[in-house]
Amino acid sequence: xxxxxxxxxxxxxxxxxxxxxxxxxxxxxxxxxxxxxxxxxxxxxxxxxxxxxxxxxxxxxxxxxxxxxxxxxxxxxxxxxxxxxxxxxxxxxxxxxxxxxxxxxxxxxxxxxxxxxxxxxxxx
Amino acid sequence: xxxxxxxxxxxxxxxxxxxxxxxxxxxxxxxxxxxxxxxxxxxxxxxxxxxxxxxxxxxxxxxxxxxxxxxxxxxxxxxxxxxxxxxxxxxxxxxxxxxxxxxxxxxxxxxxxxxxxxxxxxxxxxxxxxxxxxxxxxxxxxxxxxxxxxxxxxxxxxxxxxxxxxxxxxxxxxxxxxxxxxxxxxxxxxxxxxxxxxxxxxxxxxxxxxxxxxxxxxxxxxxxx
Numbered sequence: 246x247x248x249x250x251x252x253x254x255x256x257x258x259x260x261x262x263x264x265x266x267x268x269x270x271x272x273x274x275x276x277x278x279x280x281x282x283x284x285x286x287x288x289x290x291x292x293x294x295x296x297x298x299x300x301x302x303x304x305x306x307x308x309x310x311x312x313x314x315x316x317x318x319x320x321x322x323x324x325x326x327x328x329x330x331x332x333x334x335x336x337x338x339x340x341x342x343x344x345x346x347x348x349x350x351x352x353x354x355x356x357x358x359x360x361x362x363x364x365x366x367x368x369x
Numbered sequence: 370x371x372x373x374x375x376x377x378x379x380x381x382x383x384x385x386x387x388x389x390x391x392x393x394x395x396x397x398x399x400x401x402x403x404x405x406x407x408x409x410x411x412x413x414x415x416x417x418x419x420x421x422x423x424x425x426x427x428x429x430x431x432x433x434x435x436x437x438x439x440x441x442x443x444x445x446x447x448x449x450x451x452x453x454x455x456x457x458x459x460x461x462x463x464x465x466x467x468x469x470x471x472x473x474x475x476x477x478x479x480x481x482x483x484x485x486x487x488x489x490x491x492x493x494x495x496x497x498x499x500x501x502x503x504x505x506x507x508x509x510x511x512x513x514x515x516x517x518x519x520x521x522x523x524x525x526x527x528x529x530x531x532x533x534x535x536x537x538x539x540x541x542x543x544x545x546x547x548x549x550x551x552x553x554x555x556x557x558x559x560x561x562x563x564x565x566x567x568x569x570x571x572x573x574x575x576x577x578x579x580x581x582x583x584x585x586x587x588x589x590x591x592x593x594x
Contacts, residue, residue: 246464246466247464249438250438250440250464250466253414253438253440253474253475253478254466254473254474254475255473255474255475256473257475257476258468258469258472258473266475283435283436285436286435286436289411289413289436290413290414290438293413293414293478293544295475357450358453358465359446359449359450359453359465359466359467360466360467360473361446361467361468362466362467362468362472362473363444363467363468363469364468364469364472369472
């Protein structure tokens with residue numbers, strides 16, 4: 246699971262959960278796969294991404310020196326930051342770990358890079 | 370659009386995952402025919418619900434992954450694995466998420482949504498029995514092989530049970546400019562579905578249709594009105 250995918254995941258489907266976001270991420274095993282930097286892609290995806298979850302991902306992988314807590318203005322003009330975002334969002338692949346609902350503590354395991362967000366009938 | 374390689378999938382996978390067939394290829398053909406529209410849309414997030422073997426989302430990813438994040442959901446873990454391996458086999462990237470429909474995703478995010486639903490008409494009782502009571506463990510996460518495959522095709526009354534649930538959630542799934550390609554069978558009553566979509570403030574057209582042995586298939590193209 247890439248950290249760009251993490252940005253879109255929520256536990257809102259659980260009965261009674263109001264926001265369910267961002268999920269609390271724990272990484273047991275990850276790999277870094279270098280991919281070609283495409284500034285346009287990062288720039289175009291940014292409006293869809295939630296900065297609070299970008300920052301919480303950066304905290305988990307200890308990249309907070311690179312990624313500021315608050316989204317800076319005119320981010321597209323900052324090539325260095327765009328490259329760091331590219332690395333954070335597209336090059337780090339979580340193979341094993343878990344996601345946790347911030348409201349209920351429900352844990353969703355990540356196995357072989359696939360988060361299991363299935364809920365039981367009595368949870369929805 | 371290139372048809373993805375599937376030679377890495379064997380009869381072993383197809384015991385658990387729906388094998389690409391005429392319906393799969395109709396959806397691929399519809400996407401190919403609508404590439405100009407999709408290019409203009411410049412999608413940033415693409416999602417296939419119930420991706421099965423992963424052939425369809427992989428084809429889309431091959432074409433758009435330079436500019437779009439491609440995600441796939443399935444309730445069947447074998448399908449989640451098959452989808453990832455199909456993307457890898459075709460040198461592209463699709464992210465698998467195991468969940469029901471699009472329930473794990475933030476609202477109004479998806480620019481291109483694809484769904485080849487379980488569309489076969491079965492009795493509701495049959496659907497329910499097969500999904501929930503066929504095996505003792507079937508209520509839990511470890512589904513039986515039988516349930517995996519049944520959930521890929523059994524659609525209940527009018528073959529519409531799962532599709533109707535998705536339609537009710539569509540407003541929360543599609544981004545403002547999003548488009549949804551939905552595969553249907555004549556028995557699913559596509560005209561009734563179009564009327565329903567209109568009442569939900571969507572616009573739907575029969576974008577492509579094809580007769581295959583024993584079935585008549587449609588692709589609906591759905592956008593916000």
